[in-house]
Amino acid sequence: xxxxxxxxxxxxxxxxxxxxxxxxxxxxxxxxxxxxxxxxxxxxxxxxxxxxxxxxxxxxxxxx
Amino acid sequence: xxxxxxxxxxxxxxxxxxxxxxxxxxxxxxxxxxxxxxxxxxxxxxxxxxxxxxxxxxxxxxxxxxxxxxxxxxxxxxxxxxxxxxxxxxxxxxxxxxxxxxxxxxxxxxxxxxxxxxxxxxxxxxxxxxxxxxxxxxxxxxxxxxxxxxxxxxxxxxxxxxxxxxxxxxxxx
Numbered sequence: 001x002x003x004x005x006x007x008x009x010x011x012x013x014x015x016x017x018x019x020x021x022x023x024x025x026x027x028x029x030x031x032x033x034x035x036x037x038x039x040x041x042x043x044x045x046x047x048x049x050x051x052x053x054x055x056x057x058x059x060x061x062x063x064x
Numbered sequence: 065x066x067x068x069x070x071x072x073x074x075x076x077x078x079x080x081x082x083x084x085x086x087x088x089x090x091x092x093x094x095x096x097x098x099x100x101x102x103x104x105x106x107x108x109x110x111x112x113x114x115x116x117x118x119x120x121x122x123x124x125x126x127x128x129x130x131x132x133x134x135x136x137x138x139x140x141x142x143x144x145x146x147x148x149x150x151x152x153x154x155x156x157x158x159x160x161x162x163x164x165x166x167x168x169x170x171x172x173x174x175x176x177x178x179x180x181x182x183x184x185x186x187x188x189x190x191x192x193x194x195x196x197x198x199x200x201x202x203x204x205x206x207x208x209x210x211x212x213x214x215x216x217x218x219x220x221x222x223x224x225x226x227x228x229x230x231x232x233x234x235x236x237x
Binding site: 003049052 | 080081083084085086087088089090091092093094095096097098099101104105111144145147148149150151152153154155156158159160202203206207208210211212213224225228229232
């Protein structure tokens with residue numbers, strides 16, 4: 001599959017996942033300051049955990 | 065699967081935690097997929113992390129140079145990543161059409177292009193400024209930098225939390 005088509009599908013999948021699950025990074029931040037509302041914070045922590053698997057393959061951060 | 069297991073599965077799906085966890089897992093795994101296929105277009109041949117805001121900011125800087133100086137300078141970001149942004153817009157649009165939810169929307173109690181306009185412009189400008197200042201968007205820093213143990217991303221996310229706290233204090237939740 002060409003790289004541009006693959007990227008298009010990744011973008012579309014991201015949009016659908018975010019829309020269907022109401023995933024929200026800003027809501028995760030505001031969860032920190034609103035006691036008792038932690039759904040989005042947990043969602044973002046799960047994302048961090050899932051992507052954190054890259055460390056298994058020796059991920060090197062970009063020089064920022 | 066017996067009846068009790070079926071009930072337990074359906075109660076888990078109905079739980080308020082199901083969608084957030086599914087969303088978090090989906091976004092994290094798609095970021096991981098991006099990482100593994102990125103050598104296909106990466107100039108160095110090494111994997112890259114997903115980033116949307118940084119790409120948009122660089123495209124804007126590139127456009128400004130093209131318009132003002134008529135010189136075609138490379139932004140350093142592969143133009144192929146435009147397909148990622150196109151996919152996000154297209155995916156949202158198609159999903160909204162298929163689920164029959166495509167309509168003009170505004171936050172509760174606000175009128176489109178009236179009450180919320182200054183907030184949209186101001187907030188959008190601050191996001192764009194922050195992306196340039198922090199050398200990356202919230203996706204790159206929070207979903208790729210932090211799990212990759214990038215120290216700069218931890219600092220940037222700390223700044224985002226302070227910014228969110230200030231925002232809540234100034235405009236409310």
